Amino acid sequence: MSEHATSDHSKSSPLITYFSVWAALLVGTFITYKAAFIELGAFNSAVALTIATIKALLVALFFMHLKGASEKLLKLVVISTIFFLFILLVLSMADYGTRLWS
């Protein structure tokens, strides 16, 4: 009875995927929150951002249906955008990170 507009691999029950992702997102949020109160030094930021990235990927791949997308095109758009955002951040750091060197 289900008519899917996109090529969804889990045709039988996308609901399971959605609820699993939802649970994973909530768990990730909880871990992020709790980990912030533990002394991990420089790793605090790394942990928080890594979990955030995993959560973002879950939303993008499963909720935004990137995973089932038939063409590589949308993934290319996402990757290119992130690439250019990184250029902005990294090349600015080339200045800010080295200003005190000389």
Add this chain to the structure above:
Amino acid sequence: MSDSSTVSVHGEAHNPALLHHFATEEQQRDSANFGMWIFLATEVMFFGGLFCAYLIYRGWYFGDFGAASKSINATLGAANTAVLICSSLTVVLAIWAAQTSRRGLMLVTLILTMLFGVTFLAIKGIEYKDKFDEHHVPGPSFSFEHVPVPGHPDQFANPKHAQIFFALYFVMTGLHALHMIIGLGLFAWLLWMAWKGRFTPEYHTPLEIGGLYWHFVDIVWIYLFPLLYLIDRHP
């Protein structure tokens, strides 16, 4: 291209939702989807400029930013993160409902999505009010005296640097909240269309692209939360 032969493809009777310049409904749907993804790319770069400014100052003024970050309510921030995650779930459920002709579920999940959105804004409002009461809103009444830098109890945070944190905090979360408000408007319109019966399993493109926008707003918050709220929380 002078050696091009011409073939007519005007044969098919089409759905009134099919716009004239598209050949097939699939082309129209794919184009709308692709267009929204590109728009989201522009939004990533839009917020990206703010993230760039934020990361630079966080590197420069880590201690002061840590002190300022500690003063905003991480529990409310975490709660808001959970609220948005739930709203993203209700969005995908609404689309699934459209795909499987479950009109009742579609309407309920759309309403729930909007309720979650309003909850998010309400919690944000509480946070903003707290900041206002504590004189942490940048401007003439800003005050951040004698706040210790986390991990260095003998040092006080520089109020000027803390003000930069709060300036970025308000601009970033404010811009995000503005996008949320726009999202609520968008979903009110989608709810109206759903109520009018405009969506079928074959055609629910506005729901799909509205959903993409909503998930993007969720993703921005997924990054804002740890960056703004969790710089240095250990006692």
Add this chain to the structure above:
Amino acid sequence: MAMSSGPQGERENYLNKHYGVGSWLFTTDHKRIALLYLMSITFFFFIGGFFALLIRLELLTPTGDLVQADTYNKLFTMHGMVMVFFFLIPSIPAVLGNFLVPMMIGAKDLAFPRINLLSWYLYIIGGVMMLHCMLTGGVDTGWTFYTPFSTAFTNTKIVEAGLAIFVAGFSSILTGLNFIVTIHRMRAPGMTWSRLPLFIWAHYATSIIQILGTPVIAITIVLVAVERTLHLGIFDPKLGGDPLLFQHLFWFYSHPAVYIMILPSMGIVSEIIACFSRKRIFGYSFVALSSIAIAVFGFLVWAHHMFVAGISVYAALVFSLLSYAVAVPSAVKVFNWTATLYKGSIRYDAPMLYAFGFLGLFTIGGLTGLFLAALGIDVHVTDTYFVVAHFHYIMVGGALMGYLGGLHFWWPKISGRLYPESLARLAALIVFLGFNLTFFPQFILGYVGMPRRYYQYPPEFQVLNVLSTAGATVLGVGYLLPMIYFLWSMRYGKPAPDNPWNAAGLEWQTQSPPTTYNFEVEPVVTGEAYNYEELDAPHKEEVPIER
């Protein structure tokens, strides 16, 4: 084919299909929107040109005697803002791109016609805001509105100008979005990527820049507006902020923006050179991929505008090196165009004269960019007239020449009329001579030390300044002529055949002017672009005829 006749027995086309202001203001036809843009962009070109005229008049004499210093600051600021944001960035994509992209790929319209119309309205709203800003005092910070002057010190209307640019920027984003989706999704059967005209590749690359770059200046404008109104310290050193952060964010867009301005013009040049050498473009893939390379590399070089602003010398080294790299794909294109000309059957019609002008002037402009990319030289010539000459060679000698060439080339298609060819060639010559007289002396002026944005200068610089102003007058005449004869041709020009140049390209397979939906039946593409050998083959039965 529909043969309903309008007045004078004209065939039905997109111009005469509907009449009335409403049919224009609420149109979703990409061709009508292109003409709406043509009128508005021309209007802003003359506004920007008017400011240029005042600048050049002031600089006729070494002393500041025509206007006061503050007024002069406003003149060059408004000249820059109007020319960059309301002329150069929209011009080719909004006029020729809007008109031709769907036709060149065999589509009936762009992917999102209503968003296309919205783009134009956003441009108009931004333009009206900018006009109002100018009429009520303007801005005096330079088009680059550096902080903290723009956020903490100047009394001029920064926020209003910034918001005008923000709105116009949104227009630019929507145009780019429309083109990308159109080029991906609406190509006719058989139109593979490697068969696309280079005009399309150029606009595709331009659209990528519009999508990824414009939002960054948008947020920068928001931050400036917020800082200015709420007295925050994000860019203010007194409050712990960094003025260079503004420059990083500003130039992250504004450098790729110059590629938004030049890439479409390069696309036009490819089309013109192929047609008027009767050859396919040499190294098609290289030219196509160079467009993409320019778009990508263009994002990596922005801090070359900041070499002496206070960035670290290590960052300067990196950006200098990257700036040399970005010149390579442009050079590849110039070599390929030149190779196309070799053993071509050259015709010197007006579009080709503009293309030749582009080749020479863009090369000079580009090479001087490399001088500027060298740190040692840049220290001496930055913020002098050398820089001013460099970017005018590219923007005016390059982008604007290409735009004019393209307007001439496609005018018969757009209007259904032929422009007067001899007068057009004369105008092209006047533009070329006027341009060089205006801007070549500025290279010398900059090299010997005249700073930019100064309204007075040492008397020994006067001769060169007078030459430059004289050139500007000639250039002005050169620009007025096409305005006049294009308008004249709409009523008195000879009716144009469908393909007066016997050019390759799907757009030439439609009638002149085209019908509203371009193609009666969807074309199917079976061959490469620029098949001029076939078009010129002796047994070809069709000969362009005059109606």
